Amino acid sequence: MGARLKPGTHTIFLPFGEGEVIGDSADRRVEILSDDETLNTTWSRFGPRREGADLHVHRRHIDCFYVLEGELTIRLGLEDEPMTVPAGTLARVPPLVVHGFRNGSDAEVRYLNFHAPGERFADYLRAMRDDRSFSYDQHEPPEDGGRPGSEAVIGNTEHVANRPGLHVELLADVDELGVSENRCEPAAETDPRHVHRRHVESIYVLEGGLTVTLDGRNLSATAGTWVQIPPGVAHAYASIGDTGARFLEIHTPGCGYGAFVRGQPEAFDLERV
DSSP: OOOBSSTTTOOEEEOTTOSEEEEEETTEEEEEEEEETTEEEEEEEEOTTOBOOOSBBOSSSEEEEEEEESEEEEEETTTTEEEEEETTOEEEEOTTBOEEEEOOSSSOEEEEEEEESOTTHHHHHHHHHTTOOOOOSOBOOOTTOOBOGGGSEEOOOEEEEEETTEEEEEEEESSSOEEEEEEEOTTOEEEEEEEOSSOEEEEEEEEEEEEEEETTEEEEEETTOEEEEOTTOOEEEEEEEEEEEEEEEEEESOTTHHHHHTTOGGGSOOEEO
8 A cells, every 4th residue: 555665674654645545435434544553543424423433442542532623522431431532632642541422513534543552453444345254453342331432532732842943732642653743943943854763753734834854865755745755764854945844754663753852862762963
């Protein structure tokens, strides 16, 4: 799936709308953006009042939703308690928390779904698309109710500004993944050229654009572009244009990313090159 910029590295650069399509209809479109063992990611569009997944649990991985437009309803616990997730918000559901989701509104919703680690979620979607059976880390709610629904985290951002021209909001900081929403001013450099030895870095551009440099090759990433960079690939990125950029930065596993943006660079898997 997607474009591979260097054979064998699995670097992915996907402009908006170019993910692997799982389904496309008037009230639903689902694309696979990432199929890495550390992170499986989808982009989805649901029409008004569209149902999503029934109540279930994952035993071995985290399920996260970042709402791009509209609002998504997360269903929590055996009580099926609805929680509204507005645009610009990350919802994180730990393992063994009973949950489902739907579009409970009268407007369209668009969102990203992160599974960390991936646990072959992408293969599960392909099997459903192709009318095949596939065993995946998704199970019926346990009789004891699993972990409390209150352990799901909706919002709860931590504001961190770590240098002029760049503002960082930390959305998630757990072992499985670190997620931030970054805003950079026009012509601001977000990160000098660097490499990660032990984890994958992914970027989703929300607004504006970035110049992404991958081993000396410059690519223009506009709104809706997904970039995934495996360990060992040198990279850097900077905003382009007159409006700056807003983007998500996802590290899987987390490898100390939260500590890094809080000002503890020695805790993070990052090497300047």
